Amino acid sequence: MRLSGELIGALAAGAIVVAIARQAGLAGGRAYGAVAIVPVVVATVLALPLLDAGRTDLEELRAENAGLTAAEAQVKSGGDAGFAVGFFGWAAEQIGEDETFHLEIGRVPDEVQVGDVGVRQGAILQWGMYQLAPRLAVEQSPKARDVEPGEGRNADWLVFYEYEPADYPGPIGDVLEYAPGFAIARSEHAR
Amino acid sequence: MRADLAPFGVDLLLALAGLGILVAVGCVPRRPSALLAALGLGYLTGAAVVPLALIAMLVVGIPFTLETFAAVVFACVGLGAWRWRQAPSDPPPPARPWWRRSPRSWPVDAWVAVAFAALVAAFFAVGMSTALTMPLSEWDAWSIWARKAQMLTGHDTLVTGFFASDSYVWIHQDYPLQVPIWEALHFRAAGGFETQALLRHFWLFLPAFVWAVAFLLRERVRPLVWGPLLLLAAATPGIWEQLLSGYADLPMAIFAMLGAISLGLWLSGGSGRQLALAAIMLAAAAGTKNEGLMAAVALLAVAAAVARSRGLSIRPLALAAGAVAVAILPWRIWTEAHGIEGDLPVLRGLDPVFLLDRLDRVWPAVEAIGQEVSDPGRWAYLLPLAVLAIAASLASGVARRVAVFYLGSLAVAAAGLVWSYWISPNPIDWHLATSANRVVSVLVLIGLAALVHLSGALLNALTQHRLASPARDA
Numbered sequence: 001m002r003l004s005g006e007l008i009g010a011l012a013a014g015a016i017v018v019a020i021a022r023q024a025g026l027a028g029g030r031a032y033g034a035v036a037i038v039p040v041v042v043a044t045v046l047a048l049p050l051l052d053a054g055r056t057d058l059e060e061l062r063a064e065n066a067g068l069t070a071a072e073a074q075v076k077s078g079g080d081a082g083f084a085v086g087f088f089g090w091a092a093e094q095i096g097e098d099e100t101f102h103l104e105i106g107r108v109p110d111e112v113q114v115g116d117v118g119v120r121q122g123a124i125l126q127w128g129m130y131q132l133a134p135r136l137a138v139e140q141s142p143k144a145r146d147v148e149p150g151e152g153r154n155a156d157w158l159v160f161y162e163y164e165p166a167d168y169p170g171p172i173g174d175v176l177e178y179a180p181g182f183a184i185a186r187s188e189h190a191r
Numbered sequence: 192m193r194a195d196l197a198p199f200g201v202d203l204l205l206a207l208a209g210l211g212i213l214v215a216v217g218c219v220p221r222r223p224s225a226l227l228a229a230l231g232l233g234y235l236t237g238a239a240v241v242p243l244a245l246i247a248m249l250v251v252g253i254p255f256t257l258e259t260f261a262a263v264v265f266a267c268v269g270l271g272a273w274r275w276r277q278a279p280s281d282p283p284p285p286a287r288p289w290w291r292r293s294p295r296s297w298p299v300d301a302w303v304a305v306a307f308a309a310l311v312a313a314f315f316a317v318g319m320s321t322a323l324t325m326p327l328s329e330w331d332a333w334s335i336w337a338r339k340a341q342m343l344t345g346h347d348t349l350v351t352g353f354f355a356s357d358s359y360v361w362i363h364q365d366y367p368l369q370v371p372i373w374e375a376l377h378f379r380a381a382g383g384f385e386t387q388a389l390l391r392h393f394w395l396f397l398p399a400f401v402w403a404v405a406f407l408l409r410e411r412v413r414p415l416v417w418g419p420l421l422l423l424a425a426a427t428p429g430i431w432e433q434l435l436s437g438y439a440d441l442p443m444a445i446f447a448m449l450g451a452i453s454l455g456l457w458l459s460g461g462s463g464r465q466l467a468l469a470a471i472m473l474a475a476a477a478g479t480k481n482e483g484l485m486a487a488v489a490l491l492a493v494a495a496a497v498a499r500s501r502g503l504s505i506r507p508l509a510l511a512a513g514a515v516a517v518a519i520l521p522w523r524i525w526t527e528a529h530g531i532e533g534d535l536p537v538l539r540g541l542d543p544v545f546l547l548d549r550l551d552r553v554w555p556a557v558e559a560i561g562q563e564v565s566d567p568g569r570w571a572y573l574l575p576l577a578v579l580a581i582a583a584s585l586a587s588g589v590a591r592r593v594a595v596f597y598l599g600s601l602a603v604a605a606a607g608l609v610w611s612y613w614i615s616p617n618p619i620d621w622h623l624a625t626s627a628n629r630v631v632s633v634l635v636l637i638g639l640a641a642l643v644h645l646s647g648a649l650l651n652a653l654t655q656h657r658l659a660s661p662a663r664d665a
Contacts, residue, residue, distance in 0.1 A: 001558070001561050001562070001565075002561070002562060002565040003561040003562070003564060003565035003574075003575075005565075006565050006567075006572060006574075006575040007578055009575065010572070010575035010576055010578060011578070011579060011582060013579070014579045014582065014583055018583075026653070028587065029587040029588060029589050029652045030652055030653050030655070031587075032583045032584075032586055032587030032589065032649065032652070033583075033587065033589060033650060033651070033652035033654075034653050035579060035580070035583035035649055036416060036580070036583075036646040036647075036649035036650035036653060037650075037653075038576070038579060039419075039420060039576040039579065039580060039642055039646050040415070040419050040420065040646065042572060042576060043422065043423035044419045046423055046426075046572070047310075047419060047422040047423040047426050048310075050423070050426035050427065050428070050571060051310060051314050051422070051425075051426040053428075054314065054317075054318075054426055054428065054431060055314065057428075058317050058320075058321040059317065059321070061321050061325065062320060062321040062324065065321075065325055065326065066324065068324055068326060068387070070194070070385055070387045070388070073324070073325075073326035073327075073386065073387035074326075074385065074387065076326040076328065077326065077327065077328045077329075077330075077333055080328070097345065100352075114618075122361075126334050126361070127334075129338075129358075130333060130334060130338050130341070133338065133341045133342060133345065134341060134342055134344070134345025134346060134384075136350065136352045136353055136358075137356075137359070138352070138356070138358055140357075140358035140359075141357070141358070141360075
């Protein structure tokens with residue numbers, strides 16, 4: 001294991017320093033005290049190149065994000081992951097901040113499941129609930145399963161992501177469509 | 192403009208609150224120059240105390256607003272001001288400190304301190320210019336920590352439809368709120384939830400923590416030692432990269448490290464003021480992450496064992512441990528009252544049958560933790576160097592009591608991490624792959640505390656520096 005090698009190396013360096021210190025006439029605690037030279041020297045040797053490398057990395061990061069506006073930065077993570085951040089932004093404009101929502105995400109045939117949770121659906125769910133906050137989600141669970149009848153009926157809004165509103169197993173109000181498969185609708189028990 | 196500048200006002204107020212607390216507990220001499228020297232520690236103390244107070248207030252129903260934040264800051268500053276007037280005089284400062292002399296007569300330590308400050312300041316400036324535009328990209332940073340802060344920005348209370356709702360069960364509702372509260376303070380000051388304006392405040396932890404360590408150990412460790420070591424710490428990618436991720440692991444590790452140093456100082460002949468600071472920092476560590484609670488328990492338990500074995504009274508330590516428990520209790524009561532359970536089956540994790548049944552998880556955890564802490568590209572040999580300093584102290588008797596404390600703390604904290612992987616319900620490979628590189632931060636930073644503290648004691652023994660005697664014990 002790498003850790004063993006590093007520990008042996010450090011202890012060996014310390015032992016050599018103690019031996020040299022004893023040769024130089026230092027005794028007892030003073031000879032062992034010379035061991036402090038090892039970390040100080042190692043730190044001095046390593047710190048400056050690391051600072052320089054860190055500076056380069058930081059400058060590259062800065063160049064990557066140069067010109068990124070606050071609005072773009074806000075949704076960059078979701079956009080990079082391939083989520084429909086434009087749709088969620090549009091939905092957030094339609095739904096009042098004190099209203100609730102329920103998110104329905106369509107299944108894909110090759111949905112990878114871990115436990116009972118679809119990885120893709122779970123990720124979209126997490127992002128969608130994040131972008132729609134501080135609006136609260138209700139009757140929501142990570143899934144990759146068929147939606148149960150009535151699920152989401154107590155939310156003010158149903159949010160359909162890659163899901164046809166007509167497939168929703170329950171009554172819904174007028175559908176506001178953003179794009180095919182992306183829509184919102186009032187739920188059965190909307191306030 | 193407000194989004195850019197006002198959140199730095201929050202940082203300033205946190206620093207003022209922290210300085211007030213430090214003066215109140217006697218950790219800072221009552222001189223303006225000492226307050227300036229303690230600014231880094233002051234910021235971290237404020238970032239520890241104020242969110243803990245706001246969490247307790249939220250739990251009892253006091254709304255979370257900028258006004259309540261201001262009231263808490265005012266209370267902390269008032270406490271410090273009261274103490275400033277009440278306490279007997281501090282020892283007089285050095286008659287003619289080095290910075291008032293001609294640079295030609297500066298000692299080597301002064302030059303090292305100046306070079307250290309210049310290099311850290313330059314690195315900080317480069318990092319800050321990067322942090323100013325960085326988006327919040329790391330998954331848990333937005334999905335767990337910022338999401339909670341977002342709710343605490345949009346709502347003044349602990350909305351049960353979020354913090355205790357089944358719809359949000361995957362956000363780790365049991366996780367403590369120290370970081371979300373700290374983030375939400377910045378968002379509220381900015382006037383809204385704007386994540387691009389967040390990481391620049393995480394970046395402040397970098398100078399604050401090296402500054403705090405140098406200040407805490409100023410009477411025990413010469414700049415000749417802490418200068419290079421803390422410079423290495425600041426340059427270590429495992430530290431600065433994490434600060435720009437928005438994860439809570441590194442802030443937690445910083446609080447735990449400062450708690451460890453405070454306990455180390457107490458064990459080497461310190462007073463109750465170090466214990467008070469240890470309690471503050473360990474409460475903040477425990478209030479930041481559940482792993483922080485484990486680290487706090489490990490540090491306090493090992494300190495108690497060392498103190499008892501050396502015939503020290505552990506009553507003050509018990510009081511400090513009690514203070515930690517009281518500080519984190521409100522959130523624990525709230526989660527308990529709302530039926531929120533954590534991922535880890537802690538009670539089952541003490542059942543030998545359960546543990547034996549999952550024995551195959553132990554070695555992968557040990558191996559992964561060992562691989563992570565020994566990654567030179569990430570941690571720059573900090574832990575092996577710490578072990579060397581501990582070994583030299585144990586062999587020589589220089590600061591042996593403190594060395595035993597750090598060694599024991601590292602061992603118990605590492606065992607705690609292995610145990611948490613052992614009992615976790617998550618698939619071990621996935622769990623290690625997604626967390627081991629972060630959770631080891633607390634081990635490395637406790638190691639850093641040992642490295643700086645003990646290297647200073649060893650060098651004092653070598654040079655028979657006048658500061659050597661208090662650090663030496665058999």
